[in-house]
Structure formats: C-alpha cells, structure tokens
Amino acid sequence: MDAGAQKVGVSRSLHHPSLSLSLAAHGSPGTDSDEPLTPAGRLFHQPEMNQVIHCVVGLKNSLDIDSIKSQVRNSMFIKHPRFTSLMVRDRHGVEHWRKTSIDLDRHLIIIDSPVATADDESAVNEYLADLSTSSGLSTDKPLWEIHLLKAHKCVIFRIHHSLGDGISLMSMFLACCRKFDDENALPTIGTASNRRKNLKGKKEWWALVLGFVKMAWFSLVFVLEFVLRCLWVRDRQTAISGGAGVELWPRKLVTARLWLQDMKIVKEAIPNATINDVLFGVISSGLSTYLDHRSPNVLQEGLQITGVAMVNLREQSSLQDLSNMMERSNSGSSWGNKFGMLLLPIEYHKKGGTDPLQYLRRAKVMIDRKKQSIEAHFSYRIGYFVMSWLGSKIASLLNYRIVCNTTFTISNVVGPQEEIAIGGNPVTYFRANSSSLPHALTMHMVSYAGRADIQILVAKDIIPDPEFLAKCFEEALLEMKEAAEAIAKT
Incomplete structure (x- = not known):
C-alpha cells in the first residue's frame, strides 16, 4: 500500500477537482475585506488532508422542504461569516475568505427517491460511504451543503473542516435546535470530565x-x-x-x-x-x-x-x-x-x-x-x-x-442530553463522520x-x-x- 504514496498527490487532485476550480475562478488579487485562513484551515485544504465533516440527523416526521428552507434562511448558516464566504486564492496561492451572497438552492440537495433498497439506516450509511470518497465540495460557493433524503426522513450536513471543528459545528447545530418538550429552551449538553x-x-x-x-x-x-x-x-x-x-x-x-x-x-x-x-x-x-x-x-x-x-x-x-x-x-x-x-x-x-x-x-x-x-x-x-x-x-x-x-x-x-427538535420535528438520531x-x-x-x-x-x-x-x-x-x-x- 505504500506504493500509493507516489500517486497520492495526483490522485487527490483528481479526487477533488474543486481545488483547481478555486484557482481558475477566484485567482484575482485580494481585496481589503478578504480574511486569511488560519493555519489549521489551510491544512484542511491540502489535497492529502482535504476533509469534509458529515453531520447526520434523523427526523421523526416527513421532511417539509419549505419549512427547512425557512429554517436555514433564519439560521446561523446564513449569518456566520465562515458560511457566507468563498475560499479563494490570491496570485501567490495564499488562501483567503471572501464574503459573498448565498444562493440557498445551490446548497440544498433534495433527494426524493430512496437512495438504496435497504432499510433506512443502511441506506443512509451507504449514501454517506459514497460521499466519503466523492469529489468534495465545490469552491465556487461557500463550503457547505445540506442533503435532504426525503424517503428516509434524514438531513445530512456536509461542512468543510476548514470552517470549524466538531465543537464549533456542534455549537452552531444546537443553536438552531430546541428541546422537544420546550420549544423555547435551548438543548443542554454534558461536559467532558477533567479530573x-x-x-x-x-x-x-x-x-x-x-x-x-x-x-x-x-x-x-x-x-x-x-x-x-x-x-x-x-x-x-x-x-x-x-x-x-x-x-x-x-x-x-x-x-x-x-x-x-x-x-x-x-x-x-x-x-x-x-x-x-x-x-x-x-x-x-x-x-x-x-x-x-x-x-x-x-x-x-x-x-x-x-x-x-x-x-x-x-x-x-x-x-x-x-x-x-x-x-x-x-x-x-x-x-x-x-x-x-x-x-x-x-x-x-x-x-x-x-x-x-x-x-x-x-x-x-x-x-x-x-x-x-x-x-x-x-x-x-x-x-x-x-x-x-x-x-x-x-x-x-x-x-x-x-x-x-x-x-x-x-x-x-x-x-x-435530552431529545431535541428542529423546526418542531423531533430528532430520532444524531451521528457524525468525515x-x-x-x-x-x-x-x-x-x-x-x-x-x-x-x-x-x-x-x-x-x-x-x-x-x-x-x-x-x-x-x-x-x-x-x-x-x-x-x-x-x-
């Protein structure tokens, strides 16, 4: 398997065609409003370490697409600067965040039919497994997507790791949720013990x-x-x-x-x-x-x-x-x-x-x-x-x-720690992978x-x-x- 090391640079570039797209589409000189990526953010844009986080949320009731669009428009996805910025490279190849407008329809991927013939859990896992070796996220838009699997009552958040780590993204997700038995209360989470x-x-x-x-x-x-x-x-x-x-x-x-x-x-x-x-x-x-x-x-x-x-x-x-x-x-x-x-x-x-x-x-x-x-x-x-x-x-x-x-x-x-709901729809499971x-x-x-x-x-x-x-x-x-x-x- 070590023989693959000689090919990995080329393979990952082909595996993530969006990386070259960023240079072609956004190689213009930087503006005063551009913000440089942090060192960790730059690391996650290297071909060998290009990482996308998948947050998987199962819902009890059927997906209401119009309601979900309304929820997203009023959520931190539209307000947070990382989620409303393009990743661009200047003429020296240095990565920056550049503010842009959001076309929500480009970020919502709606799948009407079942993605596999198996039960819901196996079908969703199969879909996620395919995403884990897919072509990544296109850099001609902010680096996130929401996949709506209507037949399986499942929502998949695809978020590039350069936007934040698991703790950051958990904070954003929970800020959009409420307790199932109290629609006005934020969820509570446990804390990792530190003796x-x-x-x-x-x-x-x-x-x-x-x-x-x-x-x-x-x-x-x-x-x-x-x-x-x-x-x-x-x-x-x-x-x-x-x-x-x-x-x-x-x-x-x-x-x-x-x-x-x-x-x-x-x-x-x-x-x-x-x-x-x-x-x-x-x-x-x-x-x-x-x-x-x-x-x-x-x-x-x-x-x-x-x-x-x-x-x-x-x-x-x-x-x-x-x-x-x-x-x-x-x-x-x-x-x-x-x-x-x-x-x-x-x-x-x-x-x-x-x-x-x-x-x-x-x-x-x-x-x-x-x-x-x-x-x-x-x-x-x-x-x-x-x-x-x-x-x-x-x-x-x-x-x-x-x-x-x-x-x-x-x-x-x-x-x-307790059951939560998104837009009044109870969450049945909550999982993550990358x-x-x-x-x-x-x-x-x-x-x-x-x-x-x-x-x-x-x-x-x-x-x-x-x-x-x-x-x-x-x-x-x-x-x-x-x-x-x-x-x-x-």
Whole structure:
C-alpha cells in the first residue's frame, strides 16, 4: 500500500477537482475585506488532508422542504461569516475568505427517491460511504451543503473542516435546535470530565513536585513518540491496517449502538474512570475480538495498535459558552479549529478467560498518563509553527505520515442530553463522520439523549465485514456491564 504514496498527490487532485476550480475562478488579487485562513484551515485544504465533516440527523416526521428552507434562511448558516464566504486564492496561492451572497438552492440537495433498497439506516450509511470518497465540495460557493433524503426522513450536513471543528459545528447545530418538550429552551449538553480541575485544593509540596515530575516525564516520552511517528515509526501490519493511498479506496459505513447508561455502570466499577476511558476500553476489547476472528493464532500477545484522537483544547462548560464562539472570534473559546492530536496505543490480547474490565483498567492507565502530559498542546503548537513557518505542504506531509503510520482514528463529541427538535420535528438520531483518510478504520462517536452511536467507516477491501466489527464493540460493552454489575453485588 505504500506504493500509493507516489500517486497520492495526483490522485487527490483528481479526487477533488474543486481545488483547481478555486484557482481558475477566484485567482484575482485580494481585496481589503478578504480574511486569511488560519493555519489549521489551510491544512484542511491540502489535497492529502482535504476533509469534509458529515453531520447526520434523523427526523421523526416527513421532511417539509419549505419549512427547512425557512429554517436555514433564519439560521446561523446564513449569518456566520465562515458560511457566507468563498475560499479563494490570491496570485501567490495564499488562501483567503471572501464574503459573498448565498444562493440557498445551490446548497440544498433534495433527494426524493430512496437512495438504496435497504432499510433506512443502511441506506443512509451507504449514501454517506459514497460521499466519503466523492469529489468534495465545490469552491465556487461557500463550503457547505445540506442533503435532504426525503424517503428516509434524514438531513445530512456536509461542512468543510476548514470552517470549524466538531465543537464549533456542534455549537452552531444546537443553536438552531430546541428541546422537544420546550420549544423555547435551548438543548443542554454534558461536559467532558477533567479530573485535573476537580483535584483543586491544598496539596503537600511533595505531591506538587511529584506531579510536575510525572508531567515532565510523560510529556518527554509522548512528544518524542509523536515526533518519531511523523518520521518513520509505524504500527505492525494487521488485518485492519491502512496506508498511503487508502483514502481513495471504496468505503462502507455501519453504526454501533451503545447506551450511555451501560457505559456509566461500567465507569462506576473502576474508581475515577470516565466515559472516555470506557469508550477506549470498548474499542480495545472489540478490536481484540475482531482480530482474533480475522487472524486467529497469528498476532503476538500484547501487540500495540495505535489510534489517533483529536482533543478539544477549549475551556467550555455550557451551550452558552459554545454559542459565544460564534460571536467572540478572539476569545479562548473562539470559533474554528482548536484541537490537539493524541496517539492512543492499545494492546491486542486474546479474549479467552480475560476479565472484561482489564481492558478498561489498561485504557484508564494509558489515558491518565496522556492527560498528565502536554502532548495535545504540543501537537497543536508544533502544527501551528510548521504551518506558519514551513508552509502548508510540509505540515500536510507530516500529518499524512502520522495517519499512515498509525492504524485507526477515533473521536468523541458530547451531544444533547435530552431529545431535541428542529423546526418542531423531533430528532430520532444524531451521528457524525468525515471523509476518508489513509486509515482503513475511522470511528466517530456522538452521544444523544442517552445513546452513544459510533459511526464506523472502513475501507471495505481491507475490512469487508464492518457489521461484525460493530457487533464486537456492542458485545464488549455488554460484557463489561455484566462484570461491573457482578462487582456491585459483592
């Protein structure tokens, strides 16, 4: 698969014809009102890292097209500067945002007939899988679209990653919604726990010194590993490995359904565990089961498989804080892309006779060490430095190599705690995924109203049975829940 690296530049250009369209249509000199893209925004316009986020919303009632158009016209999509600007390049090839008018009909893609003969969920997932390797978003209009699948009562928001990250886009989406049982109330969202903030108080001097030593040591180790991953260190080949050029391979998308209440029961079995710890324990257990199925008695016990996770670096605690991002561009909770990258290693273990909670214990130890380091902040700062001083091509190459040298991508975005509605139409599910990467496996979890759905996007020629992989994750959580309940009874 590494042979694809020599072709990826050409392939991605053909794969995203809109990139050349921007130069042809908007190569005029910049104006005083043009705003330069941030370094992160420029990164996501490089051919190797061109990314589109897909937010998928299922609705209870049929889609009223006129009502949806009215909702969009009165929403932040029409008011926010990023969503009303073209991405243009000046004569030097530097990207800028340029204000423009919105032709709403060009942004709404209405599909009247079923997109596939399968059930609604499978049909929508098939449609999304095709979008993940499509030609991207045309740059002769602002970089977003809304696909309305009338036969499946589904709305798909396609938004280019340069417009914002998951937290930014979640804030915009929720600002357009209301609670199902109170049409005047904004939704509420949970916050990711951060034990470092909860451990405030007077500490002994030796505890502070020990904490600093741990932070310095873990930071040194993880930062060094991060740098080596940018260069040549890579995971061993397994049945789920991708590589250069795999982002162009056909995709398949399935959904694993977890319940937050089950995850909370498991969390309580291990002191100070978090939902993220449980999620990564589930991923570790599920992947071990899947690899046992695909490669029985082949892999070495304890083999390391590395994931890439994006970590929000903002400090927000409420939907109001998230909404303020759309107004305070210079604040600590500013709109845009503000996330760091973490390398999250897991170990393959045979499942026979293993305590299911051991996967959670190992995940918690690893994630706790990551939290004590500055790896996420380092990756953000070094990325900003490389983009600013060495250019977007070098930054894109380094990011591309990190993905090629690891095995999977995982993300987790906290969604509404209660049922919500858009324009009075109740939301039945809320999911997200993105366009494809060199990974053969990417996973995006979004929680909504007590559920936690994981969208599993795979290169189907490498992972031909993602339905079984989703079942491995679902059963891993149930096994952990049974073990946790057994502990609670003793």
